[in-house]
Amino acid sequence: MPAIHRNPAAQNRTQAHTQACPCSAPRRQLLLCALPALAAALLPLAAQAQPDHWPSRAVRMVVPYTPGGGTDAVARQISERVGTLNKWTVVVDNKPGAGGNIGLDAVAKSAPDGYTFGMGQTANLAINPALLPSMPFNPRTDLIPVALVAAQPTVLVVPQESPWKSVQDLVKAAKADPGGIRQGLASTGTVGHLAGEMLAFKAGIQVLNVPYKGAAPAVTDLLGKQTHYMFGTPQAVYPLLKGGKLRALAVTSAKRLPILPEVPTVAESGYAGFEAVDWKLIVAPKGTPAAIVQKMNTAVNAALQQPAVQQQLQAEGSTALGGSIQDAAQYLLKEQTDWAALIRDAKIRLE
Numbered sequence: 001m002p003a004i005h006r007n008p009a010a011q012n013r014t015q016a017h018t019q020a021c022p023c024s025a026p027r028r029q030l031l032l033c034a035l036p037a038l039a040a041a042l043l044p045l046a047a048q049a050q051p052d053h054w055p056s057r058a059v060r061m062v063v064p065y066t067p068g069g070g071t072d073a074v075a076r077q078i079s080e081r082v083g084t085l086n087k088w089t090v091v092v093d094n095k096p097g098a099g100g101n102i103g104l105d106a107v108a109k110s111a112p113d114g115y116t117f118g119m120g121q122t123a124n125l126a127i128n129p130a131l132l133p134s135m136p137f138n139p140r141t142d143l144i145p146v147a148l149v150a151a152q153p154t155v156l157v158v159p160q161e162s163p164w165k166s167v168q169d170l171v172k173a174a175k176a177d178p179g180g181i182r183q184g185l186a187s188t189g190t191v192g193h194l195a196g197e198m199l200a201f202k203a204g205i206q207v208l209n210v211p212y213k214g215a216a217p218a219v220t221d222l223l224g225k226q227t228h229y230m231f232g233t234p235q236a237v238y239p240l241l242k243g244g245k246l247r248a249l250a251v252t253s254a255k256r257l258p259i260l261p262e263v264p265t266v267a268e269s270g271y272a273g274f275e276a277v278d279w280k281l282i283v284a285p286k287g288t289p290a291a292i293v294q295k296m297n298t299a300v301n302a303a304l305q306q307p308a309v310q311q312q313l314q315a316e317g318s319t320a321l322g323g324s325i326q327d328a329a330q331y332l333l334k335e336q337t338d339w340a341a342l343i344r345d346a347k348i349r350l351e
Contacts, residue, residue: 064103100124234317
């Protein structure tokens with residue numbers, strides 16, 4: 001075997017470095033032994049950030065409202081379809097409170113690893129930021145839009161015995177009695193509330209808002225003639241419309257509702273451009289990998305194409321939306337801008 005020749009000077013330098021370096025040989029051995037364990041600990045985190053391996057566990061869909069409501073129903077329907085079509089596990093997590101702000105705040109503060117999404121909507125993403133003095137999160141900077149899901153208008157209704165047969169009748173009565181006409185609100189800060197404020201602003205009328213803690217008591221008092229009209233969701237008022245207890249004067253969407261084809265839009269009733277809809281839009285924490293966001297967008301669009309999903313949405317008075325991530329971002333920005341302008345120009349305040 002050939003002899004191995006070492007340079008004595010180089011060997012001396014190496015020994016001197018070993019003695020001077022704080023990382024002594026035993027310490028270096030300890031660090032080298034620890035590296036495999038450290039790599040093993042970091043490996044799952046690295047895998048989570050890799051879109052090719054996503055999802056490797058259950059994905060959480062935060063619903064910022066109680067179970068059983070309209071937003072919850074849509075979220076569960078879409079989550080179930082997304083999970084079934086892609087063989088993913090999508091778990092709905094209800095976090096209600098503060099008009100939806102608590103749930104979306106939890107999403108905004110979650111790790112941007114692709115395992116937390118939220119079902120946002122008009123109130124907590126577009127109305128609340130302009131209406132409330134402060135928010136626990138910033139919808140424009142703390143969340144990113146993933147996919148539009150569906151939109152649902154409100155329905156302007158009066159008791160069946162009301163003399164009003166149109167929006168013009170209501171406006172005429174309100175102008176004749178400023179502040180004497182009472183509008184029932186299922187809650188403040190909702191699309192129904194803001195739709196009423198929009199009509200009052202555009203028509204130049206003054207009405208008395210009567211807020212309630214939910215649609216059920218608001219409808220009950222409307223039927224009892226404690227209020228004169230309200231803008232209610234199709235789920236809240238449609239059965240009573242079919243039962244002949246309420247009369248619909250208009251819907252707040254740009255087009256007529258398939259389930260109420262005979263009812264005109266507010267725009268058709270003399271207020272061009274009037275539109276107030278409760279849309280649903282899936283969001284994720286800022287910093288979520290773009291490839292994962294795209295995967296979820298694609299999955300949601302596929303779910304919305306399912307006939308059963310479209311039929312269920314139509315039955316409740318909603319319209320499937322869908323579209324690209326860019327479509328969702330543009331839609332959200334326009335809605336935020338439009339609602340902020342109305343709140344500012346109409347000087348809307350929570351009392």
